[in-house]
Amino acid sequence: MFENFEEEYSKLGYKKIVGIDEVGRGTLFGDVVTCAVIMPIDNRIEGIRDSKKLSEKKREKFYGIILEKALAVGIGRVDSKTIDSVNIKVATHLAMSKAINNLRDKNGNEVIPDILLIDAEKIESDIPQVSIIKGDDKCYSIACASIVAKVYRDRLCKKWALDYPNYGLEKHKGYATKLHREAIKLYGPSDMHRKSFLKNIGDW
Template sequence: MENFEEEYSNNGYKYIAGIDEVGRGSLFGDVLACSIIMPLENRIEGVTDSKKLSRKKRDYYYELILKNMVAVGIGRVNANLIDKINIKNATHLAMIKSVKNLRNKYDKQIRPDLLLIDAEHIEADIEQVSIIKGDDKCYTIACASIVAKVYRDKLCEIWAKSYPEYGIDKHMGYGTKKHREMIKLYGPSDMHRKTFVKNSENW
């Protein structure tokens, strides 16, 4: 994993935030983004793209990252708004919200000097760098990917209690065979993305 943070820190940047999203391809629920600023020293060994980690490992790193972070922010956009503005715009909005929500351990708002974003560019008056496969190459983005994934998985477990027939806590809202079968059987709920499931008769 490359040390982008050290490179930019040496150029005078103090608060460097990594940003990643989760739930972009889900049929159900929010798209969610995390912005996080991590200490430049004492990097957590073993942090990588959340998709490369087991659930147990993600949960472990999630707690460790939040214990060590300088500031963290979560941004969410729900299914109704995703249907209105499309998933790309909704993802960008979630990222912008996550930056605005950056808080330190004392709940003080922190404005970053630089944004390192996984393969995206957002409308923000903060300098930013888009890094292809950033969750695999950049430590801070990898931290954001883990926090975003675990945070959304926890939401899915909560949503599953309100919508038990869809098994959201098993597939996290993604289009598995079982999930598609349940949508066919019960129809989409008010938390399903209608633009994503409108062609369900062809599944």
């Protein structure tokens, strides 16, 4: 299923090969979250897929296994106010850069990547990078990053739902479902909604 990007670049001499993906790019509420991860090349986890193709239960299971097996992991977050001020593409790139800067091994030591494999994006970085269209489908380490980012953000949504109980965040995770749009019309947007994303819902 996955193409052998990691093996290819390993043969070219790259050792710290990082997969990067984002989640929450299209939501109306909260942070965009990215994950950067280095996975062992010779010991793949059976059953890994793009996070969108896995049930919540399977994502949760794989999340723990990925964190256990990963050689290094970093999370990057950019909040809704920043998204509104710079636009979502720039904010996503910022979050990816943060995830790279936050890469740590199991002992908490900073890890500097040799090469970045990124799902359909190209960011500002001095580190060599490869943009892979549908990378979460084609590249194992990007798929692992997609799962970690998704579970991490879903857990944030469950916490945010306690602070903002009117919007049903625990159900739709901030996406533009009918329930969410109706709640925004009824209660107005919160301070964590992306105002630049709400133009079709009301005049905020």
